[in-house]
Amino acid sequence: MKLSVALCTYNGSKFIEQQINSILNQTTKVDEIIVCDDKSTDATVSILKEIQVANPCIVIIENEINLRSTKNFEKAIQLCSGDYIFLADQDDLWNTEKVAKTLAIFNENLTAEGVFTNADLIDDNGTKLSNKTIWDSVFFFEKEMQKPIDFVDIIFKNGNIVTGATLCIKKEVKSFIFPFSKDNLHDEWIASLLAFKNTLYYSSENLISYRIHDNQQIGMKNLDKMEKITRKKRVILGLDIPNSFSEYRFLLKKIFLKKKEIVNFQKYNFDFIDFQKLQSENNIEWELISEKTKSAFPIRYKITSLIDAILGKRTL
Structure with missing residues (x-):
């Protein structure tokens, strides 16, 4: 069994050494770390080359043009030769047992093609931000959800809950995920397809520390808004009943x-x-909620339905 890491970098000199060391110091060692650098203008590549001297498992690819995050991850994953491919960001820290515990989920669930995990949130200095986790920031209330979890429903109504930095996929996934969609981030695209296949699994353990800082290309946008929108998210996920129009x-x-x-x-x-x-199930849900809305708020429902019809809303 060969283990790969697909790591994308761009001006990550501040944290890249810490991240690389956390990957190298796993209890279950990885066989290769494929680093695709996206035209960094800082010391990222120099730092990587210094570490590479003592760790030939690190392969450094310097892009000729800046691909941005999604296409860069597409390239990195394509270059990985492992049976299992762990996705990694340049600024996080891995728990020393991340690889071992992720592989254990695969071993316990033989149909799994992808496994994602929860994560702690840390700041620039590596200090834990709060008791909130990355799942809290994407409103993945796993403990309260009916099992088995309908990931298609969650991703398309609530938004993506699979953070790429926590994701590991089997090599077989490469046969259907390329090319990545132009309309989705890389983790959302992969997660959506695995959800459709019903081969997406998870560990509720916090197996990485996800760093929040000002220079992230992609990061958590909801931390300062969580309390305000949690109620609506719970309604979307079926955890709370709507109580207003x-x-x-x-x-x-x-x-x-x-x-x-x-x-x-x-x-x-x-x-x-x-x-x-899928469309049949969605139409049934639409009709059910429409009838409940109409029953509870008949006049407002009639007026807004008329306005939607005039404006062409809610039509494909």
């Missing part, structure tokens, strides 16, 4: 957006996605 309206909007996303995926012709079944 605006909440019913918001839920209907998200159900429609899920339908729209499913339609968008049809153009890729994935044979493992039962689009007819």
Whole structure:
């Protein structure tokens, strides 16, 4: 069994040595670390080359042009030769047992093709920010959700809950994820396809420390807004019942957006996605929530439905 890490860098000199060392110091050693540097203008590559001298498992690829995060990860994953491929950001820290505990989830779930985990949140200095985790920041209330979890429903209504820096995939996944969609970030794209296949699994352990800092290309945007939008997110996820017209309206909007996303995926012709079944289930949910909204708020429902029809909203 060969283990790979797909690591993308861009001007990451401040934290890259700490991250590389956390990957090298795993209880279960990785065989290769494929680093794709996206035209860094700082000392990132120099630092990597210094570490590489004593660690030939590190392979450094310097991009000729700046690809940005999603395309850079596409390239890095393609270059990995391992049976399992761990995705990594340049500024995080891995728990020493991240690799071992992730592989254990695969071993316990033989149909798994991808495993993601929870994570602590840390600042520039590596100090834990709070008792909140990365799952809190993406509103993945795993403990309260009905099992098995419907990841398609969550991703298309709530938003992506799979942070790429925590994700590991089997090499077989490479046969259907390329090329990455232009409309999705790399982790959302991979997570969506694994969700469709019902091969996405997780560990609730915090197996990395995810760093929050000002120079992130992509990072957590919700930390200062979490309390304000948690109620709506809980309604979307079916954990709380809507108690106002605006909440019913918001839920209907998200159900429609899920339908729209499913339609968008049809153009890729994935044979493992039962689009007819998904659309049927979504239509049933739409009708059910529509009837509840109409019953609870008949006049407002009639007026907003008329306005939607005039403006062409909620139509594909």
